[in-house]
Amino acid sequence: MSDQDGSSLNKIEQLDKEHVFGTWSYQSEVQPTQIIDSDGVRFTDADGQEFIDFSGQLMCSNLGHSAEHVTEAISDQADETPYVAPNFTTEARARLGEKLAEVTPGNLSKTFFSTSGTEAVEAAIKIAKFYTGKDKIISRYRSYHGATYGSISVTGDPRRLAAEPGIPGAIKAPDPYAYGSTMDPMESLDYIDEMLMLEGDTVAAILVEPIVGSNGILVPPEEYLPRLKEIAHDHGALLICDEVMAGFGRTGEWFGSDVFGVQPDIMTMAKGLTGAYQPLGATIVTPEIAEHFEDNMLTHGHTYAGHPIACAAGLATIETYQEQNLIERASDIGDYLTDQLDDLATAHPSIGDTRGVGLFQGIELSKRSDERVPFGEREDKLAKGGTVVDEVAQTAYEEGAYVANMINTLIIAPPLTITEAEIDEAIDALDYALEVSDAAMED
Ligand SMILES: Cc1ncc(COP(=O)(O)O)c(C=O)c1O
Numbered sequence: 001m002s003d004q005d006g007s008s009l010n011k012i013e014q015l016d017k018e019h020v021f022g023t024w025s026y027q028s029e030v031q032p033t034q035i036i037d038s039d040g041v042r043f044t045d046a047d048g049q050e051f052i053d054f055s056g057q058l059m060c061s062n063l064g065h066s067a068e069h070v071t072e073a074i075s076d077q078a079d080e081t082p083y084v085a086p087n088f089t090t091e092a093r094a095r096l097g098e099k100l101a102e103v104t105p106g107n108l109s110k111t112f113f114s115t116s117g118t119e120a121v122e123a124a125i126k127i128a129k130f131y132t133g134k135d136k137i138i139s140r141y142r143s144y145h146g147a148t149y150g151s152i153s154v155t156g157d158p159r160r161l162a163a164e165p166g167i168p169g170a171i172k173a174p175d176p177y178a179y180g181s182t183m184d185p186m187e188s189l190d191y192i193d194e195m196l197m198l199e200g201d202t203v204a205a206i207l208v209e210p211i212v213g214s215n216g217i218l219v220p221p222e223e224y225l226p227r228l229k230e231i232a233h234d235h236g237a238l239l240i241c242d243e244v245m246a247g248f249g250r251t252g253e254w255f256g257s258d259v260f261g262v263q264p265d266i267m268t269m270a271k272g273l274t275g276a277y278q279p280l281g282a283t284i285v286t287p288e289i290a291e292h293f294e295d296n297m298l299t300h301g302h303t304y305a306g307h308p309i310a311c312a313a314g315l316a317t318i319e320t321y322q323e324q325n326l327i328e329r330a331s332d333i334g335d336y337l338t339d340q341l342d343d344l345a346t347a348h349p350s351i352g353d354t355r356g357v358g359l360f361q362g363i364e365l366s367k368r369s370d371e372r373v374p375f376g377e378r379e380d381k382l383a384k385g386g387t388v389v390d391e392v393a394q395t396a397y398e399e400g401a402y403v404a405n406m407i408n409t410l411i412i413a414p415p416l417t418i419t420e421a422e423i424d425e426a427i428d429a430l431d432y433a434l435e436v437s438d439a440a441m442e443d
Helices: 011-019 068-080 091-103 117-132 149-153 158-163 185-199 224-234 287-292 308-323 326-347 378-382 388-398 420-439
Strands: 035-039 042-045 050-053 110-114 136-140 170-173 203-208 238-242 266-269 281-285 351-357 360-365 404-406 409-412
Touching (some): 068 308, 091 281, 110 117, 117 136, 117 149, 117 203, 117 266, 117 281, 117 287, 136 185, 149 158, 170 185, 185 224, 203 224, 326 360, 360 388, 388 420
Parallel strands (some): 136 170, 136 203, 203 238, 238 266
Antiparallel strands (some): 035 042, 042 050, 351 360, 360 409, 404 409
C-alpha cells in the first residue's frame, strides 16, 4: 500500500515509525508492518496478505494465534481481579507455581515470577549470587540471555558489545558448536573445567541455553549437558539452564534440559510459558536454594511480579499443552519437518547445515559447499544494511512464509499446532527463497 507522499508505509505504520522505537535497529532502517489479524498458524497484514508463521513470531507463539482456552482465561481473570500487588496472591499465581513444579525437571519447586525472559535471567543471576555468596557467572559466546544490563553482560552475542564492560564477573566460555567451529564441543568442556579451576572458588554459576536458540540452534552432543553439570558442581558452582526459547515443547520435550536428562539448579522460562499471550517470565529453583531464602532476604521484586492475568494465561497455556498432547506432537511433527529440511539441503548448495530437535530447527547458509564461509558474520548483526540471509528471509516472506533469521541462520520454530500441509507450504516458500543464496555463492 502506498501513501500520497510515495512512502510504502500506510498511516498506522508511519505513525509507528515516527513515535515508537524499533528494537535492536538503526531507526532509519525500521520499516514497521502493520498486522491486523492472526488465526491458527497464520497472520495477516494491512494489505490482506496472509503469512504462515514459521518462526512463531519471536520463537514464542507455541500455541499459534487462536488458543481459546488461553484467551478465555485472560478475559475471566481480567473480569475477576486484573491486578493485585505481589504481597497478595491469586489462585492463578499459586496454581501456576504448582504446575511449574510439576512440569519442570526433577525437584525444581519454587518460582519467582517476572514479566520477560530478560527478567527471568536477571533473577537467576541474583539468586545464584545470593545463594552461593560468589560473584562470577560463566556463560558462552554464542548465546543470548536478555537486554538489560545484567542479562546483556552474560550474553555472548554481538549485541552485548554496546553495553560493555557490563556487570563485573561476567566471563565467557566457548560453545559446543560443531559446524565450522575451531573447537570440538566436548573439548570445549575441558576448557570450561580449566576456567573454573583457574578462577578459584569465585564462580556462582554456569549459565547456558541447553540448546542455543537465536545464536544458531546449536544442539550439543548428548553427553555435553550432563558433563557440564558435573563440572559446575565439582567446582561448587550452580548450573542455570536458560529455557526461555527452548522450553515448553519446542524440542518435543517439555524443556531443552529434558532432552539431555539434566535437572539444572535454576531454570529460566518465558516465551512459550504463555505461548506469548501475555508477558511472563519465571525463574524456578531447587528446594535447597529456596530454603536459603527462608532466613536470608530475597532482595528482588517487581510491581508486576506474579501478575494475575499473565499467570492465568500461563496456567491455561500449560493446560493446553497437556490436554492437546502438544509436546509429543512437536516430536512427531518435528520428524516430518527434519525430513523436509534434509530435502531442502540436498536441493540447495548454499545450505551448509541443517540442525535442531523437534520444532526447533536452523538452516545455516554457506557461500561455499566445500567449506563453511558464512553469508552473515557476527559483526553484521551490528552493521547497517542487510545480508544475503536477510534477502532469503525477505523473499520467503514475499512468498507467504515468515522466517526469522539471525546472523547466518534461518530459525524454524513454528507453533506446535502446525500441520504437515502447512509445513509443506512454508517449505515451498523457502525452496523458492533459497535460490537467492544459491545464486550468491562463490564459485
Ligand atoms: C534464551 C533466551 N534468554 C533470554 C531471552 C530474553 O527474553 P525476553 O526477550 O523475553 O526478555 C531470550 C529472548 O529471545 C532468549 O532467547
